[in-house]
Amino acid sequence: MxxxxxxxxxxxxxxxxxxxxxxxxxxxxxxxxxGLISPTREGQNRIYSHKDKIRLKLTLRGKRLGFSLAEIRELFDMYDTDRSSRTQLLSMVQLIESKREALRQQAEDIQMVLAELEAAERRCAGALDNLGDQGGLSQLG
Known part of the structure; x- marks a missing residue:
C-alpha cells in the first residue's frame, strides 16, 4: 500500500x-x-513535525526518569548546537550519574524513615499491650 x-x-x-x-x-x-517543541502554525492550528514528535517523546521519557524540563531543554539546546551529539551524550551521562546518586540517597532516606516508623509502631503496640493489661482500651480516651 x-x-x-x-x-x-x-x-x-x-x-x-x-x-x-x-x-x-x-x-x-x-x-x-x-520551548521544548516548536510547531508551525496554519491559522489557529498547530502543525507538529516529526522532530516535534521525537522531542515530545524524549521529553516525556526524561520526565519519567526524573529530569526537569530545564535539564531536558538544556540537552535539546546542546544537541541543536553540536550535531555530533558528543557534548549532549557527555552531559546526559553526567545527568544520569547525578540522578542515580539522588535516587540512591532518597532510597537510603526512605529506608531510615521506614525503620523509624517500624520502631514507632512497635512502641505503640507495646503501649497498647500495657493498656490492655490495665483494663482495656477505654483508658486511651
Whole structure:
C-alpha cells in the first residue's frame, strides 16, 4: 500500500500527538511554551513535525526518569548546537550519574524513615499491650 504522505513530511495535529502519548493538549501546549517543541502554525492550528514528535517523546521519557524540563531543554539546546551529539551524550551521562546518586540517597532516606516508623509502631503496640493489661482500651480516651 503506498504511503499517503509520500514526498512530503509527515505532520501531526495536537490531538493526534495527545492521543498517541496519552497526554492532554494542554500538556503539549505547555511544553511548547517551555520551548521544548516548536510547531508551525496554519491559522489557529498547530502543525507538529516529526522532530516535534521525537522531542515530545524524549521529553516525556526524561520526565519519567526524573529530569526537569530545564535539564531536558538544556540537552535539546546542546544537541541543536553540536550535531555530533558528543557534548549532549557527555552531559546526559553526567545527568544520569547525578540522578542515580539522588535516587540512591532518597532510597537510603526512605529506608531510615521506614525503620523509624517500624520502631514507632512497635512502641505503640507495646503501649497498647500495657493498656490492655490495665483494663482495656477505654483508658486511651
Amino acid at each position: 503506498p504511503d499517503k504522505h509520500a514526498g512530503k513530511e509527515v505532520t501531526y495535529s495536537i490531538s493526534e500527538l495527545a492521543q498517541e502519548f496519552d497526554i492532554t493538549a494542554r500538556t503539549i501546549r505547555y511544553y511548547e511554551d517551555e
